[in-house]
Amino acid sequence: MSSSERSGLMDGKRGLIMGLANDKSIAWGIAKALADQGAEIALSYQGDAMKKRAEPLAKELGSNLLFDCDVSKEESVAAMFAAIGDAWGKIDFLVHAIGYSDKEQLRGRYVDTTHENFLKTMDISVYSFTLVGRYAAAMMPEGGSMVTLTYYGAERVMPHYNVMGVAKAALEASVRYMAEDLGKENIRVNAISAGPIKTLAASGIGDFRYILKWNELNSPLRRNVTQDEVGKSALYLLSDLGSGVTGETHHVDAGYHLVGMKAVDAPDIDVVSGRKDA
Numbered sequence: 001m002s003s004s005e006r007s008g009l010m011d012g013k014r015g016l017i018m019g020l021a022n023d024k025s026i027a028w029g030i031a032k033a034l035a036d037q038g039a040e041i042a043l044s045y046q047g048d049a050m051k052k053r054a055e056p057l058a059k060e061l062g063s064n065l066l067f068d069c070d071v072s073k074e075e076s077v078a079a080m081f082a083a084i085g086d087a088w089g090k091i092d093f094l095v096h097a098i099g100y101s102d103k104e105q106l107r108g109r110y111v112d113t114t115h116e117n118f119l120k121t122m123d124i125s126v127y128s129f130t131l132v133g134r135y136a137a138a139m140m141p142e143g144g145s146m147v148t149l150t151y152y153g154a155e156r157v158m159p160h161y162n163v164m165g166v167a168k169a170a171l172e173a174s175v176r177y178m179a180e181d182l183g184k185e186n187i188r189v190n191a192i193s194a195g196p197i198k199t200l201a202a203s204g205i206g207d208f209r210y211i212l213k214w215n216e217l218n219s220p221l222r223r224n225v226t227q228d229e230v231g232k233s234a235l236y237l238l239s240d241l242g243s244g245v246t247g248e249t250h251h252v253d254a255g256y257h258l259v260g261m262k263a264v265d266a267p268d269i270d271v272v273s274g275r276k277d278a
């Protein structure tokens with residue numbers, strides 16, 4: 001949706017979007033879609049390396065609430081929410097677009113996942129949503145809406161997704177439990193299951209170009225989705241348009257999740273070239 005189609009769906013709403021790495025981030029696609037509709041946005045990134053990319057993006061949105069927050073440290077999360085509380089008092093929405101696993105283990109066999117990486121992956125990719133959801137809910141006295149990002153590798157085995165698939169399955173389950181816990185407070189909790197998109201995090205997954213090409217050739221829409229399309233779906237879930245929806249995992253993947261086997265008209269491809277000459 002361009003600003004010319006602005007309908008003010010998010011006028012008067014304020015919230016936090018976590019997981020900004022650069023302008024390819026899904027967090028950025030969502031931030032743009034919400035800002036276009038009038039939302040006031042606080043943003044978070046992690047670590048000095050991301051700061052120089054995050055600062056101009058925050059400026060572009062006119063946001064002066066930009067935080068360096070490491071979700072594996074509760075004191076970092078607490079400090080950020082305290083600062084947002086000082087500035088705004090309350091919030092209406094939260095976006096969690098954060099995931100992590102050692103990229104050496106996003107190839108090869110799942111069964112070889114180390115204990116250390118299993119725990120770290122679960123901490124950053126699963127527990128952190130529960131943690132920030134708890135802090136955010138405390139700042140939503142009149143209700144609100146939360147969205148996290150997941151992937152089809154939670155439901156089916158995907159090449160190289162390994163421990164991230166196990167983590168995303170746990171994340172989707174935690175969305176359902178959080179939806180029940182917070183529903184009585186008029187807080188909705190949903191996940192968007194996005195199709196593959198070329199981002200910093202995705203580049204750590206083995207053979208990602210092959211996965212991208214396979215989805216493009218075999219999804220019902222015969223293409224991949226964009227960060228802007230994920231942004232538009234997040235707008236639906238975070239605005240009043242999604243008022244009756246909670247506990248849902250909503251696929252924004254050009255329909256790939258319903259596919260059972262290679263499309264008859266799709267060319268076969270190989271991992272090395274990305275596409276085999278028939």
Ligand SMILES: NC(=O)c1ccc[n+]([C@@H]2O[C@H](COP(=O)([O-])OP(=O)(O)OC[C@H]3O[C@@H](n4cnc5c(N)ncnc54)[C@H](O)[C@@H]3O)[C@@H](O)[C@H]2O)c1
Nearest residue numbers: 019020021025026070071097098099149196197199200201
């Ligand atoms: N790109 C895809 O193909 C795709 C598909 C489905 C779901 N997702 C999910 O979307 C979300 C956003 O990823 P993205 O693809 O936009 O990539 P990205 O690299 O732009 O974003 C990932 C973010 O996670 C943050 N992060 C990692 N460890 C952190 C920590 N300890 N504390 C705070 N932040 C931390 C990074 O700083 C980064 O901003 C992730 O949950 C990812 O699994 C991505």
